Amino acid sequence: MSTLGVLGHLSKLETQARKRKEAPPQQSGLEELKATVEALVIQRDQLKAEIKANESVQKLRSEDPDQSTGGGEELGEGADGSDGSVNSQLLQLMARHAQLTDLLHAHHLIGGYDIIKTCQGNGLCVSLATSYEGVYLERYSLEIDVAPKLRITRHDVPTFVPLARLAEQGGALQTNLRGFLGSLSRHLNGYAGRKQQLKLVKEQHKSVEVMESNAPCSILILLMTVPQVKDIAVLCKLDYTDHTHCLPEEVTIQSEDKDLLETTQWKNNCTLLKETPLHKALATLIQSGDIK
Amino acid sequence: MAATLIPPDFDSSSSTDSSSSNRGITRSLRVAEIARRKTKAEDPIVAALKYFSKVQAGTPVQGNEELERNLVSVETVAYSKGLSPEAISVMLEFAMSLRMGTSPCARVLKFLLPSTVVPHQAVVRAVVWLCVGKLPITTQVLFIKWVLTVFDMIDAKDNLRAIYGFIFSFVTEENLCPYICHLLYLLTRKECVRLFRVRKLLELQSKLGKQPFLLHLLSLYKVFCPELVTLSLNSRIRAGFKNHHGPWKLALNAIQKRNFVQVSSDLPLALQTKEKAGLRKRKLGQMDLPVLNVVVQSQKQTSYNKMVVPLAHIQSFVQLLENLHLIELPAQMGSLLGSGLALHYLDCVQDESAFLRLNFWLGHALNEEFLFCGHGGASQGSDEVVRFLERLLSTQHFLQEGFSSVEAFLYKFLNVWDGSLLRPQILGLLSNIPVVPSSCINRLLSEPLMQLFFTSTVFFKCGLIESLNGMLAKWLTWHSVYALEDGLDVSLDSPTSMHMSRSGFMQSVVELVRFVGRLASLGLQLEGCHSLLLSFVLDFYDTVCDIFQKYGLPLVVMIPAGVFYPALFAFDPVSVDRLAQIMYRYKMNLTSAKKQEKLTGQAFHISRQTYREFNHYLVFMVNCLWNSKIFQPGDDIELSEELLLRSRVPQYWASFNLIHHPAFHCYAIDFHHKCWPERRDVDLNSIQNSKTWGWYLEYLFTQGFDGLQQFIQSSISFHPSTTDSQDHRP
Amino acid sequence: MDDLKRRLLQRIIRTMPTQMLKTTLSKWARLNIEQQESLDFTQPKFLLTDQLLALCGESGLGVKHITELEMIYIIDNPNQRLWHAYQLLEAGDDAHSVEVTNFKEQFKVHLTELIRHVSIKIKKHTDEAVWIRIAWGDRSSRPNHLKPTYVVHHLQTPYVFVTNLTSKTMPLLSQALVMATRYSSMKDANLSGRNLSAVRDLLMKQFQQVFPSKHLQPLGKKNQINSNPQIEREQDEQSETRLQIACEAFGGGTLPELQKAIYTLETKLKDNTNKIMTEREQPFRCVVTFKSTNILESLRHSAMTGIASTPVTPMLSSISQKGRNHFLITDKGPGPQRKL
């Protein structure tokens, strides 16, 4: 540094100056803290207000459900009695909104679809929700060209779902879109259900080993052990031939000692496996001590 | 384990060995046997070398496990600790002879990393194989690159020079040409320069166009025998040879770093060399070849006795003087920067070729490393670079002159500089730039610098002023040293060898001073008369005001109003004091100039205008500080009467005299307390009366305002309240 | 025979990175513990190979065991080779009920019917994929274990992934597969890449696709920036929409890694003045190849940053939407839909 004393010092000075700019003085830090406190207070008040609003909205709706389903107006005068201020109107609006969202929810549950116009109206985007036992699972979407004829341009439906076949069946796609979507969503729900069951089984019943399964979860082979004097291994094959269902069409059980399978109890078990969702069925089996 | 291969007597014997590495190989086998017997365990590399030395021609390569295995073992050694000279010669022989076809050849070349030294005879043989001409062109290029990389590690370069002709013959080879030229550039000696070679090169140039590599080689030839090379060559050739470090550079550095310690430790070297070596290593981390070559060569020194002494072996000034006439410069001229001795050498023998090569090397390094760094400048600011630049700076200070290549680099770099990258170093280099013709100053310096100056922080502004101040000082010193007695024509026999008429020089100086004047006035205005900046500006004018007396250049350039008034009305007394000092010096210079003019009837070019300006300033200053007569009609600063009255400042005319001037106000009050400790109310005007006024001055002078003292004593005769600035009029 | 063993082992060991050797060998589980202990993985590979061979000799392991080792290694890191995708067409009615065991035997039977000298190894991997290793022989010669073909198939899906398959053996394989999976035919899916999982995800739509929807999912760009109130991004909407469009075209989240996208243009010169060129039989071909470590990422990014103009041309977007990276563009009809 000896060669460039002054210049070196100058750049040192500069860096110091920068540092000073970087690090704000103490009291400003204090101010920051104060500011944050204020912000938090404000936030809290907002939250409180929201809670209050929500409560009152609930009240409004619970007051006269039949009226509220009717629409805003009746609900409006229904509430006008209390206080006709802006606030109350707002509350009514909120009530209405909540109610509409509930309707939307119901609409989904009874198998409605979200349909959106795309690319200036000459395209549709349909999205189908899947659910199992009231749990929402994946959404699948289709993009459909409207003109000249309906054509599926793009989708994220799993490959093993016979989309093309469904579309063709009696020109379902062209003539009755609703039917097409219906069958498609049945397929999807079936798949989602089976997958969910499998997942649950893997989570809940460690003792039962899943020997084999495939992409559409249409074939499951389970290895169960029957607690006897000595454990007996039981192979159980579930075959979901109808992909729209989440219950197996046929259940075959194999084991080294045949007479076990002949027992009525195990016959019942088979029917049980046929009629109840897999994880539940297994749960009951385990409870009854037929398997561990 | 490679080390075990070098028998103690190898070096001496090798020197007598007439470059037939067959014998070298057989011996290597013997050695291998010995080594084997010594170390019971079968040493894979020994076996490998044995294999490579005796493998038959035409042995299949595909699926040849043995080959694979041996290659691997040698490779590992090479990358871990480098190959012994033995191994090098064996492998090189194996590769270049294409005994097993071309496929292993390139791979072998890639891991030929010497641990200590490359035996020259191996290289010679390799070149022979090159002449056989069976090698594919890519491999040839690879080989030459390799030679360039390890050049300084080749023990005896003379044997290479012996086959200069053969190497030269490859110049015609299109793809090889650049690399060959580089190699030749490193090898060339005066005796190598022949007319037919020059012809060849010129012919090539006419074919390939003005290729830098050809130009460089030619320029070197020209230096050695100007009579042969007639064409005029551009003194500053843009880009030099590219760095052909190929795949080896990093690996080599790594190995060097690893080996350096233990190798150097067991060598009886003078401390100075070693430390210098260390310096070079640190300094030129990524742009110089490793230190070891120095070490090794000095080890060899005894072995072959030739008439030149590598500079690396000179260890004392005495030695330097003794064999001054037969110094051999290293291939990497950059290494010269490291050692004081080398610089002494450069300084005393104004060896043009040395300077040319050094300049070439520098320009090359600078361009490669900073100006056009491939990787978006990731290397910037790295310690290596900083150290390198600082080394360069200290060298320039040592030689008291800048290198032309550095200058050229700066002119380019300023055009893309962001103003903060390596600022101290760059500004330092800037201040070393030799005199620039006044016609070019504006373009080369003003334009890039203006833009940087006005858009950057005050710190940059200060730095730039400082460095320009340094530049001016250097120019003036340079002039005062090299000016010939007759004083009319300045000529300098420095490598830059620039001749410029005195008037030309003066123009350049005036140009520079004017430029800084502009920067200073506007800078002060923009920064609100920042006192730090002001002080740097005043530094500059400290230099300017003394040009005539201190440097004997008949030139006086006045301080511009943009600096004068801010300094005069500054809040800190120091600035005012320094201004006074500067005015005093101006006065001295002008008066002495006048005297000289009277003495020798010879007419100076100091115009009346200058005197007039000076007197104008002087009068104003005196009126303001002393006579408390400010805002007179005709001053630079005029305010209308009623405006001043409206401002309700009591006796505004006195508000900038030595008592009320904001810079001295506190002193006045302090003085007042000292004079009349009992007085409650402070009435500064009571200082006005002549007696106390005198005391007050005394008091001020004791406070260390020497500038003020000199100024007042010189330009005001001591009858208070009467000035005589008249007698300065010419 | 022994020579084959040696060469096979050598090749496997050489391809395997040293740090993987230990784990893979233990997975292989053909050597008992102390044998595995005895191995020294620091020594050069050619030495290790010798040692292994000796051990194999001890415990009488033959070529087929060694091929097992290879298979294990390949299954664990399949990304060293180039995988081609094929599509099975027209599923039979019982296609969905095929399961591993009968697939295995069916495949073996059919293939061995078609060609005598062939050695087949089938392994069910944990992720429901069936891995098949086929060493092809010849009418006269024995199966060549040094150039095996690997086939990966997920049951009940119409896709098959194959690596180093020759045109000679292609029909054999396709026939065997078709019969074993109860499909009627198999065709090239025009998709290939070094990363098996990527190729699979692309075809099976197992990457996140983005669709236009009412409630825009937060694409997580805006919220991370705009930390400071003093900094205002003027064109957030544009960038948001660009991002949306890019994601709709190429998919969201992390995209499957493809290395190439190849477009081949075939066109004929139509110029009445120039008879010769116009009547030229074979068309002019122009091949454009995009290369990247992850071509989809690159394309999406360039669409996002506006380097590529939006809306994205179907040429590019159909890489992810149609799941193919070889396109033949001919004169008639719009581009990328043409088959190769």
Added chain:
Amino acid sequence: MSLLRPLSKLPDLNAANVLLVENEEHFQQKLADVMVNEKSVIVQVRLAKSLPLPMKQEKSRPRIDLVVFIVNLMSELSLHSAEASLKHLAPGYFLGKVCFMVTNARNASVPAERMEAVRKLASALNCPLLFAEDQTPDGVTNAAERLLVILRVAAGCVPMTTALFLSNLTRCTISTEAEQQNSDYDA
């Protein structure tokens, strides 16, 4: 087609607003983060990929005191988009309220003619042309500070000077003939 006008709005007290235009939007972010730390004036930074700016923020947008075009010499596109954006500035801006900032100027792989093109552009518009090291934090800080120097003047926060005055001192002067002179000076 809305021109951005320098004087269409009233300035705020002791506030300076800068608009950073960069095609690939990363250096502008880095710059902005440093610039807002400035204490002496309240700096508002607006970031844009290109001009024109969307109309809908027209109301909320304060008066822009300085427009900075960031050009990455490594990409042709970056230069082109800057050129295209220039059209959408009212001529008033070119009286000292526009400047160019160039990155990667020292990179070997930058074609010389692109560099020349930028110089020509800047000098034709009488705008300053700043070079920046965007790789290192120091480089970024320095670049930001230099922009602030210009910005403070352009926003009228520095007494005794104006944007036009400063730009007269700092504007890029064409250096093509300089180059060629340089070479023959060398010779």
